[in-house]
Amino acid sequence: MENQGQGLHARVLESLGPAITSGTYPPGSVLRTDELEERFDVSRTVIREAIRVLESMHLVTSRRRVGVTVRPTEEWNVYDPQVIRWRLAGTDRPRQLRSLTVLRSAVEPVAAGLAARHATPEQCEELTRHALGMVATSRGQQLGAYLVHDVAFHRVILRASGNEMFARLGDVVAEVLTGRTEHQVMFTDPDPAAVTLHVRVAEAVRERDAERAEALTREITAGAMAELDILAP
Amino acid sequence: MENQGQGLHARVLESLGPAITSGTYPPGSVLRTDELEERFDVSRTVIREAIRVLESMHLVTSRRRVGVTVRPTEEWNVYDPQVIRWRLAGTDRPRQLRSLTVLRSAVEPVAAGLAARHATPEQCEELTRHALGMVATSRGQQLGAYLVHDVAFHRVILRASGNEMFARLGDVVAEVLTGRTEHQVMFTDPDPAAVTLHVRVAEAVRERDAERAEALTREITAGAMAELDILAP
DNA sequence: TGTGACTCAAACGTCATACTTAATTTGCCG
DNA sequence: CGGCAAATTAAGTATGACGTTTGAGTCACA
Numbered sequence: 001m002e003n004q005g006q007g008l009h010a011r012v013l014e015s016l017g018p019a020i021t022s023g024t025y026p027p028g029s030v031l032r033t034d035e036l037e038e039r040f041d042v043s044r045t046v047i048r049e050a051i052r053v054l055e056s057m058h059l060v061t062s063r064r065r066v067g068v069t070v071r072p073t074e075e076w077n078v079y080d081p082q083v084i085r086w087r088l089a090g091t092d093r094p095r096q097l098r099s100l101t102v103l104r105s106a107v108e109p110v111a112a113g114l115a116a117r118h119a120t121p122e123q124c125e126e127l128t129r130h131a132l133g134m135v136a137t138s139r140g141q142q143l144g145a146y147l148v149h150d151v152a153f154h155r156v157i158l159r160a161s162g163n164e165m166f167a168r169l170g171d172v173v174a175e176v177l178t179g180r181t182e183h184q185v186m187f188t189d190p191d192p193a194a195v196t197l198h199v200r201v202a203e204a205v206r207e208r209d210a211e212r213a214e215a216l217t218r219e220i221t222a223g224a225m226a227e228l229d230i231l232a233p
Numbered sequence: 234m235e236n237q238g239q240g241l242h243a244r245v246l247e248s249l250g251p252a253i254t255s256g257t258y259p260p261g262s263v264l265r266t267d268e269l270e271e272r273f274d275v276s277r278t279v280i281r282e283a284i285r286v287l288e289s290m291h292l293v294t295s296r297r298r299v300g301v302t303v304r305p306t307e308e309w310n311v312y313d314p315q316v317i318r319w320r321l322a323g324t325d326r327p328r329q330l331r332s333l334t335v336l337r338s339a340v341e342p343v344a345a346g347l348a349a350r351h352a353t354p355e356q357c358e359e360l361t362r363h364a365l366g367m368v369a370t371s372r373g374q375q376l377g378a379y380l381v382h383d384v385a386f387h388r389v390i391l392r393a394s395g396n397e398m399f400a401r402l403g404d405v406v407a408e409v410l411t412g413r414t415e416h417q418v419m420f421t422d423p424d425p426a427a428v429t430l431h432v433r434v435a436e437a438v439r440e441r442d443a444e445r446a447e448a449l450t451r452e453i454t455a456g457a458m459a460e461l462d463i464l465a466p
Numbered sequence: 467t468g469t470g471a472c473t474c475a476a477a478c479g480t481c482a483t484a485c486t487t488a489a490t491t492t493g494c495c496g
Numbered sequence: 497c498g499g500c501a502a503a504t505t506a507a508g509t510a511t512g513a514c515g516t517t518t519g520a521g522t523c524a525c526a
Contacts, residue, residue, distance in 0.1 A: 007479070009285065033507070043481045045278065048508085052242065052282045054290040056315070064507045065489040078401050079312035082289070102343070103398045108338035165336045168311050240508065267479070276510045281479085297478045298519045472523080479516070486509070494501080 008042050012050040015040070020070055020082060021060050024092035030067040031060075057083055081171050088179055097183070097230055100176045105221035107169060108157065113214035115160035116205045123160040124206045127153065131202040138195045146190055147181050153198055157217070160205070180227070194223050241275050245283040248273070253292050253303055254316060256325035263300040264293075290316055295422070314404050321412055330416070333409045336456035340402060341387065345393035346447035349438045351413055356393040357439045360386060364435040371428045371455055381416050386431055390450070413460070427456050 016036075036047045053070055054060045057077045062068045066129055076082070076126040087096045106131055119127070133149035197220050204213035237364045249269075252258055284301055287293045290310045295301045310316055320329045352360070366382035387410070388403040430453050438447035 008282045009479090034503070045281070045480065045482095048278075049282055051507095054286050056286040056289055056313075062507070063489080063493095064487070065505055074397070074400070077313060077349075080289075080310060080396055099396050099398045102347070102396050103340075106340045106343035110335070114335070143312070147436050163335050164311055165332050166339075167307070186262075242508090265476095278509060284478095295478070298476055300477065300521055455516090467526105469526085470524095471501090472521105474519105474521085479514100481514080482512095484510085487507085487515085488505100489507100490503105490505080492501100492503075496497105496499085496501105 006210075008040075008046045009049040009053070012036070012040050012042065012046060013053055015186060016050060016054060017057075017059070017082065018090055021076075021086040022092075025070050027070045027072045029068075029070045035105050042136060047101045047171060049231035059083070065222045072221055079184070084172060084175060088175055093179070093183065096189075097176060097179055098230055100220075101224050101228055102230060103169075104173060105218075105225055107166060107215045108154065108173070108221050109217040110203065111163070111166045112160050112201060113120070113210040114162060115157050116208050116210040116213040118162040119160035122202070123156055124202075127202040128203055130156065131199045134190075134195050134198050134210075138190050138192065143190075150190075150198075151177050151193040152201075157201070157205075174180045176224075180224075191223065194220060241279045242274075242286070245269070245273050245275065245279060246286055248289060249283060250290075250292070250315065251323055253287070254309075256267040258303050260303050260305045262303045263299045264303075292316070300322040312393055315391075317405060317408060321408055326412070326416065327461075330409060330412055331463055333405060334454075334457050334461055335463060336402075336410065337406060338458055340399060341390065341406070341454050342447045343449040344391050344394040344396070344399045345434060345438065345450035347396060347399070348390050349443040349446040351395040352393035352438050356389055357435075359389045360389060360393075360435040360438055362444045363389065364432045366368040367423075367428050367431050371425065372421070373425050376414055376423075380410060383423075383431075384410050386435075390438075391436070409457075415458075422457065430456075457462075 011232055016031075018029055019038055025031065033044060033047050034049065039043055044078055051060065052064055054068075055062055056183065057080050058071055058075050059077075060068050078087075082101070084096070087093070090096075115123070130153040134146060137146040137149060152175045154173045158170045158173065159167045161167065165173070167232045201220070202215045204210075249264075249358065256313050264286065266277060267278050270277055273280070284293065284295055288295055289305055291308050292310075293303055311320075313393065317329070317333070320326070325331075348356070352431075355362050363382045363386040367379060367386065369377040370382060384407045387406045391399045391403045392404065398465075431448055434446055434449045434453070437449055
């Protein structure tokens with residue numbers, strides 16, 4: 001992740017954002033700028049800029065005479081990568097991982113189907129390389145190296161789909177995969193069946209078999225959901 | 234849409250945002266704050282707050298000694314509702330409508346399947362009501378009324394899925410549906426087959442038949458893609 | 467001629483303060 | 497009791513001063 005921008009306003013954000021998304025300030029809570037000013041020991045300017053950003057994420061609204069109010073959860077911009085990161089780092093990480101995994105299960109199969117139609121030869125090669133990398137690192141507690149290939153594989157699929165909306169979910173998928181490895185502290189090696197599926201998806205894309213690429217990816221995401229005890233849709 | 238926030242910074246945003254997303258300032262362009270200050274005849278405070286928001290959308294980066302630089306398209310937060318709205322209002326609206334429709338085709342069927350499992354009786358009732366509303370307004374140039382029911386129907390599906398990520402796509406779908414009606418200036422009444430499909434989806438959800446709800450919704454989104462000449466995945 | 471360190475200035479970043487605007491509360495008066 | 501007006505409060509805006517980073521140009525030296 002490239003985050004952690006410079007500047008005081010970023011520092012304030014990195015404190016307020018998680019505090020809001022984790023429920024430290026539940027919806028309806030009111031913050032006052034001069035209070036924050038004092039708490040962070042920064043000028044009004046800085047606080048206001050941070051507030052503006054939170055406002056653009058629909059985490060808060062700012063109204064005269066009343067203060068900065070935390071908005072209800074349903075209104076948050078849950079697709080904002082920053083918000084996703086904050087929530088994954090917070091208390092409802094499990095819930096967050098589940099909803100993101102369901103999203104994956106909807107998007108990735110379709111993306112794989114499109115990738116089979118649109119992937120460039122270079123992308124096919126990348127795909128194969130990462131799938132083989134997964135095979136090579138799937139045994140012997142090389143979870144770190146495995147994760148790198150896994151993330152790269154899914155990123156290529158999403159990018160190769162040719163749809164920019166899908167492509168931008170690469171970061172989200174990366175977070176989910178990383179989170180899964182770190183969270184459940186995968187002591188065991190990855191499921192061999194899943195590894196094989198990735199290899200076969202790479203094959204299907206290379207052979208321009210959209211149907212098969214989609215179906216195989218559906219199996220992968222179904223596995224991911226099963227891991228989190230989400231009943232298959 | 235509830236937008237068009239108050240305040241000067243919002244006014245600046247509503248001018249800069251579309252200008253950037255439409256390519257008036259292509260990636261790599263550099264803006265200087267004092268130049269903007271003069272152009273909009275507002276204070277630095279206001280400009281800086283607008284810049285912070287654009288920065289949080291990954292539309293620009295602000296660097297010392299160099300100015301505010303427009304970032305490459307691939308890095309934009311294309312899921313930000315504001316950005317979506319700006320792009321839909323701009324020059325590459327057709328391209329935008331296509332990628333959003335592809336996203337719909339991935340998400341909505343899965344959402345419908347989940348809705349069949351999780352929808353409350355109230356939601357089932359809403360669904361039926363809007364489906365019947367679509368039937369009632371599907372003939373005789375009542376496109377406005379039809380659109381209202383159509384949007385509401387899809388919103389309920391997404392919300393009833395129980396997945397917050399899906400639920401938040403309600404606005405996006407609304408934009409797409411509205412855009413379709415307005416853009417292609419639908420003079421003709423809606424396709425009767427599509428109307429029927431909505432009724433059947435409502436039925437399937439009511440009867441808790443996830444498989445059927447998903448399959449029927451897939452037909453709906455396939456139709457939407459066909460309208461835009463997107464080859465079926 | 468090429469390279470490296472040094473200086474300078476441009477542009478953003480931060481602060482302090484004064485003033486403006488709008489919404490809520492209070493309280494007066496009918 | 498009800499409605500309207502004034503006071504109050506907290507955010508919004510403007511402005512001048514100063515700090516910080518960093519790109520670019522310069523100059524000396526090998």
